[in-house]
Amino acid sequence: MKKFPVLALVALAAAVGAYGGFAFLHQGSAGMLRPDDETVVARGELLYARNCASCHGKSLEGQPDWQTRDKDGFMPAPPHDESGHTWHHPDQLLFNITKLGVVKAANLKDYKTRMPAFEGVLDDGDIIAVLSFIKSKWPKEVQRRHDELNRVYARRTQEAQR
Known part of the structure; x- marks a missing residue:
C-alpha cells in the first residue's frame, strides 16, 4: 500500500510562498477563511x-482508501472533514x-491527480466560500488548531520576507 508521499506534502507547503504567501490575510485574522460568516458559508x-x-463526498467524507493510489496511479479524493489532512494546511x-x-x-510535474484547477471556474471569493464552508464543518477544537497553524505560518512567512 502506497501512502501519500511525504515529499509531496513538503513540496505543497513550500509552494505556498511561491504563489503570494498570505495575499488575502487580514491584519489580526487567523487566516483568509470565514467559517463564522453565515452568508459566506x-x-x-x-x-x-x-x-x-461528487468526489469529496456530500458529507466531506472523501473517497474510500483515499491514502492509496488507485490502479491508474491516481490518489483518490481525500476527506475534507476532521478525519482528513485538509486542516493540516494553511489557508x-x-x-x-x-x-x-x-x-x-x-510544482509536482509527475504527480497524478484527477482534481481540476478551478481557476476560471470559480472566482477567488467562490473558492474562499467553499473553503469556509468546509472549515465550518470541523469541530471547534480543530478550527482553533487550524487558526493557530495560520498564525504560525503567517509569522514565519513575514520573518522569511525580511
Missing part, C-alpha cells in the same frame, strides 16, 4: 455541492491548490 455550501461533492495553500491545482500549486 451558505454560498460555499452551494458551490461545494455543485463542484466538489493560502488550500486556496492555491483549489485555484491552481495540486500540480501547479506544488
Whole structure:
C-alpha cells in the first residue's frame, strides 16, 4: 500500500510562498477563511455541492482508501472533514491548490491527480466560500488548531520576507 508521499506534502507547503504567501490575510485574522460568516458559508455550501461533492463526498467524507493510489496511479479524493489532512494546511495553500491545482500549486510535474484547477471556474471569493464552508464543518477544537497553524505560518512567512 502506497501512502501519500511525504515529499509531496513538503513540496505543497513550500509552494505556498511561491504563489503570494498570505495575499488575502487580514491584519489580526487567523487566516483568509470565514467559517463564522453565515452568508459566506451558505454560498460555499452551494458551490461545494455543485463542484466538489461528487468526489469529496456530500458529507466531506472523501473517497474510500483515499491514502492509496488507485490502479491508474491516481490518489483518490481525500476527506475534507476532521478525519482528513485538509486542516493540516494553511489557508493560502488550500486556496492555491483549489485555484491552481495540486500540480501547479506544488510544482509536482509527475504527480497524478484527477482534481481540476478551478481557476476560471470559480472566482477567488467562490473558492474562499467553499473553503469556509468546509472549515465550518470541523469541530471547534480543530478550527482553533487550524487558526493557530495560520498564525504560525503567517509569522514565519513575514520573518522569511525580511
